[in-house]
Amino acid sequence: MDAGALRLLNEERRARRAAILVTDLADGSARVVREGEAVEATLAEPVAKAFRSGNSGAVEAGGRRFFLNVHVPRPRLVAIGAVHITQALAPMAAIAGFDMEIIDPRTAFATKERFPDVALHAEWPEVVLGSRPLDAYTAVAAVTHDPKVDDFPLKAALDAGCFYVGALGSRKTHARRVERLLALGASAEQIGRIHAPIGIAIGASSPAEIAVAVLAQVIRALRTRGAEAARDDAA
């Protein structure tokens, strides 16, 4: 590996972008492949699979042996709304390997007592996201039911290319939300990426069960990035 490859790899990792160091095990030559970058046909499938799974490993391609070392940013899950669902979602998301953050400007909801051991911002999303921007390895779940709080981060999540954007509310509520997001300048394609009603269909009833449905949907979105996902959004 040359120093240039190491520096480029670290630059991508510092910027929270996924990259693979591809090393030819016969001669030791190495290069950095960024997510979405074109590679030779023989490596295309193993490279795409490695980005999705995040698993490193040796592969045979075109009669040569390569080692693919995958560097994928740690996924974040940002919940808009310090509500009952979020109280269950936060510990489960942490166990599943997500960096969890909660944003809710309503100080009666966003209390340390209700949310111990989790990054909690009792401020408007506009303020928090200004200093902690969303990115492709961040999921956003908006669960306040309040357009004043939810709409801005939903639009920001769509613009940032978040791998998952979900919004709580009935189909009727969502139809009104769609109107507002269109007015904010969202495109129809962007709006089609919102998971609403939120969560996979497991018949979830209690707040904790809805949290399970949301987390499952987030994990599926993470692990099917770039692949044709079987969408099953009905709650």
Added chain:
Amino acid sequence: MLQGTTIDEARDPLAIAEGWLDEGRKVAVATVVETWGSAPRPVGSHLVIDADGNFQGSVSGGCVEGAVVTEAIDVIDSGAPKMLEFGVADETAWQVGLSCGGRIKVYVERVS
């Protein structure tokens, strides 16, 4: 708590390797490329080594790092990468091996 979503500069082996290069030190990177059975560190884990034998990171639970460092100093001298294999079944297991019973392959290369 609010950090940790990017890389940990003080402990990340590849960030440390870059810092060492900036200081003009010669650097080798060792990477776990295959594991069988019970292996302590997953595929892709790094140990970084300089010409004086300083090292950071890990490729096992401390079982084989000594041997990898010795080999890495050779690799820094020669520039030729090496593939090392460690396992309890190896003859060398009495000196260095994995007490857990697993087997690992470690690729050692110079950063040039």
